[in-house]
Amino acid sequence: MLPPGPRLAVDAIIERPGRGVLLIERRNPPPGWALPGGFVERGESCEDAVRREVREETGLELEQLTQFRVYSEPARDPRGHVVSVVFAAIASGEPHGGDDARAARFFPWEALPPLAFDHGKILHEYRQRQG
Amino acid sequence: MLPPGPRLAVDAIIERPGRGVLLIERRNPPPGWALPGGFVERGESCEDAVRREVREETGLELEQLTQFRVYSEPARDPRGHVVSVVFAAIASGEPHGGDDARAARFFPWEALPPLAFDHGKILHEYRQRQG
Numbered sequence: 001m002l003p004p005g006p007r008l009a010v011d012a013i014i015e016r017p018g019r020g021v022l023l024i025e026r027r028n029p030p031p032g033w034a035l036p037g038g039f040v041e042r043g044e045s046c047e048d049a050v051r052r053e054v055r056e057e058t059g060l061e062l063e064q065l066t067q068f069r070v071y072s073e074p075a076r077d078p079r080g081h082v083v084s085v086v087f088a089a090i091a092s093g094e095p096h097g098g099d100d101a102r103a104a105r106f107f108p109w110e111a112l113p114p115l116a117f118d119h120g121k122i123l124h125e126y127r128q129r130q131g
Numbered sequence: 132m133l134p135p136g137p138r139l140a141v142d143a144i145i146e147r148p149g150r151g152v153l154l155i156e157r158r159n160p161p162p163g164w165a166l167p168g169g170f171v172e173r174g175e176s177c178e179d180a181v182r183r184e185v186r187e188e189t190g191l192e193l194e195q196l197t198q199f200r201v202y203s204e205p206a207r208d209p210r211g212h213v214v215s216v217v218f219a220a221i222a223s224g225e226p227h228g229g230d231d232a233r234a235a236r237f238f239p240w241e242a243l244p245p246l247a248f249d250h251g252k253i254l255h256e257y258r259q260r261q262g
Contacts, residue, residue, distance in 0.1 A: 005139045005171050008214055040136050042212050046203040070198055070216050072177040081173050083139055085201050085216075 006072070006081040010050040011037030011119070013068060013088045013126055014060070020108040021123065022091070024057050024101035026116060030078055033107075034116040035123075037084065038100065046085045057101035060091035068126060076118040086122055137203070137212040141181040142168030142250070144199060144219045144257055145191070151239040152254065153222070155188050155232035157247060161209055164238075165247040166254075168215065169231065177216045188232035191222035199257060207249040217253055 012035060014022040023033045038053040040046055051062050065087050072083040095104040107113065109127065112120070143166060145153040154164045169184040171177055182193050196218050203214040226235040238244065240258065243251070 004173050006173055006175075008136045008139050040203070040214070042135050042137055043205045044137075045205065046201055046214065067201055070177055070201060072171070072216075074174045074176065083171070083177065083216075085203075085214075 006083045008040045009037060009082050009084045010040055010046050010053060011035040011084050011086045012050050012054050012062065013086065013123065014091050016106055019106035022058065022095055022104065022106050024097060025103040027100050027102045030116045032116045033113045035119050036101065036104065050087050054091065056099035057097070058095040058104040059098055060093055060095050062089040062091050064090040071118060071122060137214045139171045140168060140213050140215045141171055141177050141184060142166040142215050142217045143181050143185050143193065144217060144254065145222050147237055150237035153189065153226055153235065153237050155228060156234040158231050158233045161247045163247045164244045166250050167232065167235065181218050185222065187230035189226040189235040190229055191224055191226050193220040193222050195221040202249060202253060
């Protein structure tokens with residue numbers, strides 16, 4: 001039998017010109033703001049998982065989905081070892097919190113709130129890559 | 132409790148100028164040639180996992196490791212749903228098969244053998260990206 005491996009998750013960086021980046025306020029622990037995302041289910045591709053999670057948490061449908069980077073440091077998630085495949089995406093429409101998200105809204109890059117997990121580091125590296 | 136997710140693996144594309152790409156001959160099912168790689172263990176980053184698997188299967192130490200792409204289609208692995216984080220890397224020295232690999236050697240890009248899993252597709256997309 002195979003030894004147990006890490007859990008697999010996906011997260012989305014959804015930028016909008018003049019509005020910044022979309023964050024959700026988490027309903028479950030750990031509390032705070034974070035990128036929209038969640039666990040990948042067995043039988044579901046990472047691309048399908050991130051579309052589903054963003055739809056559930058923000059009501060938005062993703063367009064122009066591209067892979068950004070994988071984050072896999074064992075200590076990045078306080079719930080246990082979770083590896084996240086992070087995507088960059090575009091989405092139109094106004095977000096509204098749903099499912100595991102108490103709220104969903106855009107934050108200017110210059111005024112991000114404290115972020116759960118390593119999502120602050122992820123956004124920092126994303127911005128560096130863009131610049 | 133969380134629903135069970137896919138298993139997480141890593142694979143390495145190791146190119147060498149004039150020699151092609153490094154492949155291993157699998158000792159376990161499914162048979163045939165494949166990229167060196169294997170399952171990520173809990174508590175291990177993807178980068179550490181790919182260095183360990185390549186060391187075990189080929190005797191080589193990876194240098195200049197970069198993420199290429201994640202492959203997550205549920206049908207890509209006949210053993211079940213396995214998501215692979217694929218890296219591109221450089222390694223010096225002569226490979227020799229070990230652990231789960233019966234053999235390890237470079238193949239010219241023009242003369243690749245039939246490959247297990249979706250590794251033929253992965254190498255095709257990698258070459259397209261390089262060109």
